[in-house]
Amino acid sequence: MDVLIVEDEAEIAALIQLYLEKEGFTCHTCGDGLQALALAQTLQPDVIVLDLMLPGLDGLEVCARIRQGAGPKDPYILMVTARGEEVDRIIGLSTGADDYLVKPFSPRELVARVRALLRRSLRQGGKSPQHHSPHFRVDLAERTAQRLNPSEPLTLTTLEFDLLATFVGAPGRVWTRAQLIDKLWDGDFYGDERIVDAHIARLRKKVEPEPAQPQFIKTVIGVGYKFEDPEPGDSLTYSP
Numbered sequence: 597m598d599v600l601i602v603e604d605e606a607e608i609a610a611l612i613q614l615y616l617e618k619e620g621f622t623c624h625t626c627g628d629g630l631q632a633l634a635l636a637q638t639l640q641p642d643v644i645v646l647d648l649m650l651p652g653l654d655g656l657e658v659c660a661r662i663r664q665g666a667g668p669k670d671p672y673i674l675m676v677t678a679r680g681e682e683v684d685r686i687i688g689l690s691t692g693a694d695d696y697l698v699k700p701f702s703p704r705e706l707v708a709r710v711r712a713l714l715r716r717s718l719r720q721g722g723k724s725p726q727h728h729s730p731h732f733r734v735d736l737a738e739r740t741a742q743r744l745n746p747s748e749p750l751t752l753t754t755l756e757f758d759l760l761a762t763f764v765g766a767p768g769r770v771w772t773r774a775q776l777i778d779k780l781w782d783g784d785f786y787g788d789e790r791i792v793d794a795h796i797a798r799l800r801k802k803v804e805p806e807p808a809q810p811q812f813i814k815t816v817i818g819v820g821y822k823f824e825d826p827e828p829g830d831s832l833t834y835s836p
């Protein structure tokens with residue numbers, strides 16, 4: 597697994613690199629937003645640890661551009677911010693970060709977040725290969741998802757894919773945020789439960805004909821979320 601560490605404070609970058617390399621990750625570092633974009637293209641890392649405040653382009657912009665220019669691999673992006681208040685911006689803007697950490701964080705915590713990914717991909721390997729519903733097909737082995745009727749491949753981040761797979765695998769089940777966090781982060785989550793809402797909002801934009809009035813991923817007020825898929829005969833209109 598390759599990790600790109602984007603951090604302009606050399607000491608912090610070196611510390612992150614030290615801990616991740618001890619865990620067997622191959623690390624590359626850079627301290628500039630524009631350079632980070634170029635490296636993300638050439639290296640195709642599995643994970644990007646991305647500082648928010650950077651020279652060149654800031655972390656939010658880097659994140660957004662990486663998500664727009666989807667390469668062959670869609671990296672897991674862990675955003676790092678120096679201030680707690682920025683978390684609202686990261687969550688609110690739905691920029692495409694999969695997770696975030698607030699400085700100062702312990703290197704162990706960072707390593708735990710990155711390792712949660714590895715475990716997730718290993719876990720997926722042992723499961724039944726596909727989940728179907730009338731409008732979606734999710735292939736757990738290939739980690740690809742399709743919208744059906746009309747058929748269209750979905751471009752999802754790691755966490756969006758895991759969320760959709762979780763939902764399509766259990767239609768009608770009501771999930772609390774805590775249950776979804778447990779399922780997606782496998783006990784390695786330390787942050788704010790609202791991150792779930794941000795991922796749901798992004799997933800809805802990709803799978804719902806009208807994200808503001810979701811037909812598939814429904815909010816269960818006061819509880820959490822559930823996935824419902826109407827029968828294929830029901831009329832659905834997708835906006836172009």
Ligand code: CA
Binds near residue numbers: 604
């Ligand atoms: Ca910085």
